[in-house]
Amino acid sequence: MDDLKLLRDLGGELEHDPPATLARQRDRLLRGGRPRRLWATWWTAGLVAAATATAVAVPTVLIADRHTATPPAGSQAVDMSGTRNVLVIGSDTREGEGNARYGPQMTAAGKRSDTIIIVHLPADRSRATAVSVPRDSMVTIPACSGHPGRKDMINAAYNAGGASCLRKTLEKLTGLPIQHTVEVDFAGFKGIVDALGGVEVTVAKPVDDPKAKLKLPAGKQVLNGEAALGYARLRYHGDGSDIGRIRRQHQLVFAMLKKSMTMLNDPARLKSLLGEVRKSVKTDLNLESMYELATELSETKLGFVTIPWEPYAEDKNRLQWKQPEAAKLFKSLK
Amino acid sequence: MILQAATRGADSELVCASWTDPEVFAELFDRYSAMLYRYVSKRLGPEPAEDLVGETFLVAFSRRKSYDLAYEDARPWLFGILTKLISRHHRKEAARYRALLRAPVDSDIESPADRVAAGVTAQAVRAELAGALAALPAKDRDVLLLIAWGDLTYEEVAQALGIPVGTVRSRLNRGRRKVRAALGDANPMEEE
Numbered sequence: 384m385d386d387l388k389l390l391r392d393l394g395g396e397l398e399h400d401p402p403a404t405l406a407r408q409r410d411r412l413l414r415g416g417r418p419r420r421l422w423a424t425w426w427t428a429g430l431v432a433a434a435t436a437t438a439v440a441v442p443t444v445l446i447a448d449r450h451t452a453t454p455p456a457g458s459q460a461v462d463m464s465g466t467r468n469v470l471v472i473g474s475d476t477r478e479g480e481g482n483a484r485y486g487p488q489m490t491a492a493g494k495r496s497d498t499i500i501i502v503h504l505p506a507d508r509s510r511a512t513a514v515s516v517p518r519d520s521m522v523t524i525p526a527c528s529g530h531p532g533r534k535d536m537i538n539a540a541y542n543a544g545g546a547s548c549l550r551k552t553l554e555k556l557t558g559l560p561i562q563h564t565v566e567v568d569f570a571g572f573k574g575i576v577d578a579l580g581g582v583e584v585t586v587a588k589p590v591d592d593p594k595a596k597l598k599l600p601a602g603k604q605v606l607n608g609e610a611a612l613g614y615a616r617l618r619y620h621g622d623g624s625d626i627g628r629i630r631r632q633h634q635l636v637f638a639m640l641k642k643s644m645t646m647l648n649d650p651a652r653l654k655s656l657l658g659e660v661r662k663s664v665k666t667d668l669n670l671e672s673m674y675e676l677a678t679e680l681s682e683t684k685l686g687f688v689t690i691p692w693e694p695y696a697e698d699k700n701r702l703q704w705k706q707p708e709a710a711k712l713f714k715s716l717k
Numbered sequence: 718m719i720l721q722a723a724t725r726g727a728d729s730e731l732v733c734a735s736w737t738d739p740e741v742f743a744e745l746f747d748r749y750s751a752m753l754y755r756y757v758s759k760r761l762g763p764e765p766a767e768d769l770v771g772e773t774f775l776v777a778f779s780r781r782k783s784y785d786l787a788y789e790d791a792r793p794w795l796f797g798i799l800t801k802l803i804s805r806h807h808r809k810e811a812a813r814y815r816a817l818l819r820a821p822v823d824s825d826i827e828s829p830a831d832r833v834a835a836g837v838t839a840q841a842v843r844a845e846l847a848g849a850l851a852a853l854p855a856k857d858r859d860v861l862l863l864i865a866w867g868d869l870t871y872e873e874v875a876q877a878l879g880i881p882v883g884t885v886r887s888r889l890n891r892g893r894r895k896v897r898a899a900l901g902d903a904n905p906m907e908e909e
Binding site: 386387389390391393394396397398399400401402404405407408409411412413694 | 740742743746747750751754755758759760762763766767768770771774775778842843846847861862864865866893896897900
């Protein structure tokens with residue numbers, strides 16, 4: 384009788400395979416308890432070249448004024464000074480021309496926010512911070528547009544009440560006033576990437592995902608709008624977590640910023656890009672404000688952070704903001 | 718944030734590189750988090766395992782500058798940190814083994830094929846094994862399980878726990894003797 388073998392067998396029985404959520408611990412490590420740490424490493428990662436222009440591009444690339452409320456009557460020269468927080472929502476409305484291909488018509492089912500980012504622009508514009516909000520976050524949603532207040536996943540605020548409800552929810556949760564919102568839907572995102580002439584990303588592992596209609600080899604490559612969209616939506620890839628997806632989206636946004644930088648010294652091209660962009664997104668910023676913001680931000684650096692979070696006890700597939708770290712992050716943005 | 722497809726170098730090189738480029742440390746996580754998770758899941762079950770693995774790497778990260786680069790393999794170092802963290806949960810661990818004493822032997826989660834492959838015999842004596850593990854002093858159990866469940870060598874266990882190899886041997890022998898005794902070995906005292 385081999386006691387060690389019996390023990391090993393018992394171990395085999397008791398053993399569990401690591402769940403996909405283990406990736407959260409990797410994120411925790413990268414944050415190192417300090418939510419801003421990723422900020423520095425983005426730059427040491429050899430992307431310093433993009434520094435001067437990246438933040439410019441958040442508004443330039445992602446912002447336009449389709450469906451804009453008309454600017455208040457008599458508004459004169461655009462004043463975009465002071466601290467600004469811009470809520471960027473990537474949504475999968477899947478309605479409208481060009482979107483139906485990516486999934487069943489969801490008009491009745493409402494729209495879902497897939498990507499939620501608050502771009503914080505401090506008054507001195509020395510640097511900008513893009514704060515990603517995991518869509519699986521369980522939060523308290525205040526009463527809004529006829530929907531009662533409740534505890535739910537944050538993107539439920541958008542599904543039910545649209546951008547204004549999500550904005551209200553985030554203002555309440557973060558204590559940050561949010562001045563502008565930008566909604567980009569899937570088709571819009573695609574159009575922007577194509578207007579940029581494609582973006583270059585490095586794909587870590589080959590992708591073959593019929594669900595996202597995407598097949599990519601590993602390695603550095605230029606993605607067109609269609610491929611970039613698939614890459615941004617990819618869910619069942621890598622560790623399969625939403626956090627992994629957020630990381631890929633950061634990567635894409637970054638690539639877009641880098642590409643749009645090449646257009647900045649050329650006002651004519653910049654304007655034409657913005658013109659293209661405005662067709663694809665929905666925002667309360669008009670073209671002049673965007674342009675103003677864009678040029679103002681040309682010396683600004685952009686950092687990415689994700690709101691500190693931890694697993695949500697009642698449901699392993701959800702998460703909640705980690706306190707006091709999250710509160711500290713918002714405080715640093717005031 | 719895409720890490721370069723690194724040609725696999727020694728762990729010590731990664732630790733060293735992480736001194737100047739902290740993000741490199743994540744590569745160690747990619748190498749060993751699953752292995753550590755499996756180990757904790759055996760001792761404490763799946764719920765605390767995730768958090769403990771995360772904590773192990775946080776502690777390791779904060780101590781990366783005192784890592785002895787002479788050791789190419791970082792596993793003993795990580796297991797050492799993890800063992801300390803597990804020791805805070807000793808009540809939970811003992812309760813887990815005691816629960817096995819009571820649990821019915823049959824489990825329909827595993828297929829019969831798995832059972833044949835992974836331990837019909839271990840299943841038959843599960844209660845005895847669990848009882849013996851629950852009764853072991855923590856120091857002896859750490860050594861025994863690092864070898865049986867962590868697949869470390871004597872030298873690696875010594876390194877992980879910061880004790881001489883001779884001590885590893887004596888603790889291991891003591892632990893195994895008790896396990897054999899629990900299994901009804903005719904001569905439990907033979908080596909004493």
